[in-house]
Amino acid sequence: MQTSQFAVTEGDFRSLFIRDVLDGLQQPQKSLPSKYFYDSQGSQYFDQICSLNEYYPYRTELSMLPDVARDLNSILQDPWEIVEFGAGSLVKIRLLLQQLDNIEHYVPIDIAGDHLRQASDRLQQEFPQLTVLPIEADFTQPAPLPETLPLPKLGFFPGSTIGNFSPEQAQFFLSNIRQSLGDHSRLLIGVDTKKDPSVLHNAYNDSMGVTAAFNRNILNHINRICGADFDPQAFAHYAFYNPVAGRIEMHLISTLAQQVSIDDQMIAFSEGENIHTENSYKYTPDEFLALAATSGWERERIWLDKAQMFSVFLLSA
Numbered sequence: 015m016q017t018s019q020f021a022v023t024e025g026d027f028r029s030l031f032i033r034d035v036l037d038g039l040q041q042p043q044k045s046l047p048s049k050y051f052y053d054s055q056g057s058q059y060f061d062q063i064c065s066l067n068e069y070y071p072y073r074t075e076l077s078m079l080p081d082v083a084r085d086l087n088s089i090l091q092d093p094w095e096i097v098e099f100g101a102g103s104l105v106k107i108r109l110l111l112q113q114l115d116n117i118e119h120y121v122p123i124d125i126a127g128d129h130l131r132q133a134s135d136r137l138q139q140e141f142p143q144l145t146v147l148p149i150e151a152d153f154t155q156p157a158p159l160p161e162t163l164p165l166p167k168l169g170f171f172p173g174s175t176i177g178n179f180s181p182e183q184a185q186f187f188l189s190n191i192r193q194s195l196g197d198h199s200r201l202l203i204g205v206d207t208k209k210d211p212s213v214l215h216n217a218y219n220d221s222m223g224v225t226a227a228f229n230r231n232i233l234n235h236i237n238r239i240c241g242a243d244f245d246p247q248a249f250a251h252y253a254f255y256n257p258v259a260g261r262i263e264m265h266l267i268s269t270l271a272q273q274v275s276i277d278d279q280m281i282a283f284s285e286g287e288n289i290h291t292e293n294s295y296k297y298t299p300d301e302f303l304a305l306a307a308t309s310g311w312e313r314e315r316i317w318l319d320k321a322q323m324f325s326v327f328l329l330s331a
């Protein structure tokens with residue numbers, strides 16, 4: 015297996031992290047970038063969220079992928095390369111690779127380099143005819159793909175991670191990957207649908223409190239990397255569906271007046287003040303197609319599960 019890295023150094027990562035955190039916490043509406051949920055503890059919490067009954071997106075998309083892959087196999091007749099953005103543990107790609115005959119290279123991109131390389135080694139052993147080329151990089155940042163990948167490309171972006179971007183960020187991301195995947199490319203993307211707000215509410219307010227722990231863990235991550243002294247227990251998890259914006263919002267609410275030190279700066283919180291930690295946008299199929307069209311992607315196919323809980327789109331450049 016060849017590997018390729020566009021990784022930032024540990025020092026760069028720490029300074030960018032501190033800058034992002036202070037930028038967000040010095041605004042009148044305090045906020046934190048949701049990408050900082052995912053240290054190794056946060057990734058474990060997210061895996062637990064995916065196994066919860068209330069959190070329908072993961073299992074619904076997983077149950078759809080074998081049918082999607084069967085249909086895709088008749089569409090992708092020539093040799094292709096798959097590029098997955100934010101590939102994580104490489105679980106979903108297996109469901110595609112088991113059915114797709116014409117994939118020559120698989121390029122998983124993820125910021126968690128060690129985890130990515132281990133998962134890629136395992137995948138390479140399972141699919142010896144495939145060339146696995148992991149890239150350690152922040153997939154949200156525009157980056158050219160290696161020139162050694164000459165075939166037409168299928169981008170893969172499952173899990174409705176697109177919902178964690180604002181519509182403007184989503185448009186920017188979709189335009190960037192349209193450019194890096196090139197003409198004649200396609201994109202297979204999973205998108206959570208609009209639905210009964212109580213179903214959405216329960217998915218982000220699970221009865222076991224895993225989502226609450228996931229939300230608070232961002233403060234542990236900041237403590238460790240930025241040398242801050244947050245007490246996560248002094249913040250309450252608060253998540254709700256905002257029907258006007260069409261998104262779940264997650265917040266952390268300070269349960270008392272307190273001061274937190276972060277890299278020699280003091281940040282004050284009043285009792286009840288909130289930090290906005292995540293948005294998770296939900297789209298009707300038409301809304302999402304309109305957004306994709308503004309980034310140069312056209313509809314080729316849509317799959318919806320029976321209850322229309324989740325959608326998967328095949329878009330073409």
Ligand code: AVI
Pocket residue numbers: 063071173174175176177178217218225292293294
């Ligand atoms: C990764 N992302 C699509 C998840 C979501 O549903 O927006 C993150 C998450 N946040 C709370 N629960 C899950």
